[in-house]
Amino acid sequence: MKEKDRRSKNASVTTAKGRGAEARGGRQELRHPPSKGAGPRGKAGGPPPPKTLPRKAVAQETGRPSTQESASVRRIELRTGEKPAERVPLILETAATAGYHLIDSGDGEKLEQYGPYRIVRPEAQALWPKALPASVWDKADAVFTGDTDEDGMGRWRFPREVLGETWPMQLLDADFLGRFTSFRHVGVFPEQLAHWSWMKDEVEAGRPLKVLNLFGYTGVASLIAAKAGAEVTHVDASKKAIGWARENQALARAEKLPIRWICDDAMKFIQREERRGSRYDIILTDPPKFGRGPNGEVWQLFDHLPAMLDICREILTLEARGLVLTAYSIRASFYSIHELMRETMRGRGGRVESGELIIREGGLDGSTPGRALSTSLFSRWVPK
Numbered sequence: 194m195k196e197k198d199r200r201s202k203n204a205s206v207t208t209a210k211g212r213g214a215e216a217r218g219g220r221q222e223l224r225h226p227p228s229k230g231a232g233p234r235g236k237a238g239g240p241p242p243p244k245t246l247p248r249k250a251v252a253q254e255t256g257r258p259s260t261q262e263s264a265s266v267r268r269i270e271l272r273t274g275e276k277p278a279e280r281v282p283l284i285l286e287t288a289a290t291a292g293y294h295l296i297d298s299g300d301g302e303k304l305e306q307y308g309p310y311r312i313v314r315p316e317a318q319a320l321w322p323k324a325l326p327a328s329v330w331d332k333a334d335a336v337f338t339g340d341t342d343e344d345g346m347g348r349w350r351f352p353r354e355v356l357g358e359t360w361p362m363q364l365l366d367a368d369f370l371g372r373f374t375s376f377r378h379v380g381v382f383p384e385q386l387a388h389w390s391w392m393k394d395e396v397e398a399g400r401p402l403k404v405l406n407l408f409g410y411t412g413v414a415s416l417i418a419a420k421a422g423a424e425v426t427h428v429d430a431s432k433k434a435i436g437w438a439r440e441n442q443a444l445a446r447a448e449k450l451p452i453r454w455i456c457d458d459a460m461k462f463i464q465r466e467e468r469r470g471s472r473y474d475i476i477l478t479d480p481p482k483f484g485r486g487p488n489g490e491v492w493q494l495f496d497h498l499p500a501m502l503d504i505c506r507e508i509l510t511l512e513a514r515g516l517v518l519t520a521y522s523i524r525a526s527f528y529s530i531h532e533l534m535r536e537t538m539r540g541r542g543g544r545v546e547s548g549e550l551i552i553r554e555g556g557l558d559g560s561t562p563g564r565a566l567s568t569s570l571f572s573r574w575v576p577k
Contacts, residue, residue, distance in 0.1 A: 267464075267500040274540025277574060281531060283548035285387035285571070289559030292364045293383045295552045296559075297330070298566050299323035306559070307371050307379060308362045310334040314377050318567055329557065337377040349373045361444065365389055367416040369441035380411045380437065384550040384568040385479075388517050389417050391573075392475055395514045396421035402474040402514060405466075407459045407505075412438025412452075414477055419450035426473070428455045428462050430486050458486040460497065463504045472510040478502075479519045494523060498530075502537045509541075516574045519550070527570040534572040547572040 288294075296304040296311070298319040305312050313336040323330065335356060339347015349356075359370040364386060372380045396402050396418055404418040409427040411434060419425045429435055435456045442448060455462060459480070480501065482494045498518075505516055516538070520530055531547035538545060550571055554563030 267503065269499055269503050272536065272539040275542075276535045276545075277538050277542060278544040279531070279535065280544055280546040281548060282527065283546045284565075285548065285550050286565065287384050287386045287550070287552045289555035290364060290386065292362055293381075293386075294555040294559040295566060296557060297323055297325040297554055298564065302330075303566065304330055304333065305383075308360060310356070310360065310371075312379065313337065316566065321564060324554070324563060325557070335373060346375050347377065348375065364413065365393060365417045367413060367420055367441075368445040369411065369413050369416065370437070370444060372437070381413050382410075382568075384552050385414065385519070387550055388477065388519070388571070388573070389414050391515070392477070392517075393417055393421045395475060396423045403472070403510070404475045404477070405463075405473040405508070407463070407476065407478040408480055409438065409477075410434055410479075412441050412454075415452055416441060416445055416447060416450070418475075419447065419452050420445075423475070424451045426453045426455060428457055428459050430456065430458050432456055458488070458490050460490070460492075460501060460504075461486075463501070463508060467504055467507050472508055474510050474512065475514050475517075476505050476509065477517045478505060479521075482522045494520070499533060499537070502533065506537050506541070513576060515576070518572045520570045520572075521568075523570070525570070527572065530570060530572040534574055538574045541574070541576075543574055543576040545572060545574050 292308055294306050296306055298304065298316055299322045301315060301317060301319055302313055302323075303316040303319055304325070305314070311333045313330060313333045315337065331352070334351065334353055336350045336352065337347055338350050356373070359372045362369050362371045362381065364381065364383070370380060374380070392404070392414070396404070402423045404415075404423040404425045406412075406415045406418070406425060406427045409415055409429045412427055415425045415427040415438065427435075427438060429438070435454050438454060442450070442452065459478075478501065480494060480498065481492060483492065486492065502516075502518065509516060516534075518530060518534065527547050527549060531545060534545045534547065548571065549567050550569045551565040551567050553565045555561060556563060
């Protein structure tokens with residue numbers, strides 16, 4: 194379930210991951226892709242909190258409201274021991290790569306290069322004026338038009354020639370499909386490259402590692418980890434997201450890589466893993482602010498995040514390499530999730546690094562550094 198708040202009149206929605214809520218409940222058949230992993234059964238706490246940072250989202254199927262939305266929430270005992278060391282603020286930057294770069298931004302929009310295509314999308318964080326002339330922006334291959342609200346649906350306009358729904362992409366040696374969705378997203382969130390590069394280095398550095406990718410979306414991180422040599426468990430509550438991830442695996446000719454694709458509610462899955470004694474060396478988790486799981490499970494970030502991190506700590510191996518949390522669209526400082534992570538990891542030593550993910554403009558050629566666009570908050574525990 195992932196990607197944020199809905200305005201449904203007739204039905205609840207399974208939400209998805211992303212920066213912009215990707216669904217409006219129950220009014221039409223969804224034409225485009227997936228949503229990410231789901232959350233726990235909990236008490237529906239009313240409308241989600243106001244948004245500040247843009248959030249990720251990709252629509253998922255709608256369904257009838259569950260009559261069993263409430264269940265006991267895990268009780269969290271106060272942990273003892275020293276808090277981990279800290280490193281704040283840490284700004285992790287996505288610079289230009291062969292597959293992606295931010296060309297320019299401003300006036301509420303961003304101009305990006307995704308593989309062969311130049312794409313224009315809304316960006317509320319781009320408060321400054323555009324640096325490049327209109328003649329550059331006018332040469333875009335695709336422009337998202339429609340509701341400028343983060344949750345708004347719209348359509349793609351192709352000024353030069355009509356493009357297909359998907360196109361091949363590659364980042365960090367992983368092949369996958371970009372896709373024009375009706376909610377402005379294209380199947381990958383490039384600011385995550387900072388975390389994925391760190392993960393790839395950790396996997397390649399030594400012994401074989403087990404990676405858990407919660408709210409795994411279209412599987413790009415899972416493919417990167419598996420290609421680097423990890424054994425990967427990918428969890429997402431959306432059947433569409435899992436289907437897209439398998440398409441990406443086939444495109445990458447990576448069917449033999451050790452990836453388990455699990456279509457399940459994220460909280461239910463990690464609770465079972467804790468009972469089974471399963472353990473992971475790296476856990477990536479990118480939960481939504483608000484969403485519903487396939488069986489009406491309710492996820493509220495501020496209500497359920499402490500329990501989720503608590504369980505994640507329990508299923509880390511003694512030699513774990515990291516626990517990564519990314520948070521979009523919440524009215525909070527990174528210090529909020531930073532202190533939560535430090536409390537969660539009391540007694541485990543190591544260090545908690547927290548701050549923001551940013552993408553820096555690179556100009557037309559990707560090599561002319563410009564302004565930095567803030568995308569999300571993060572907190573990461575590492576053992577050293």
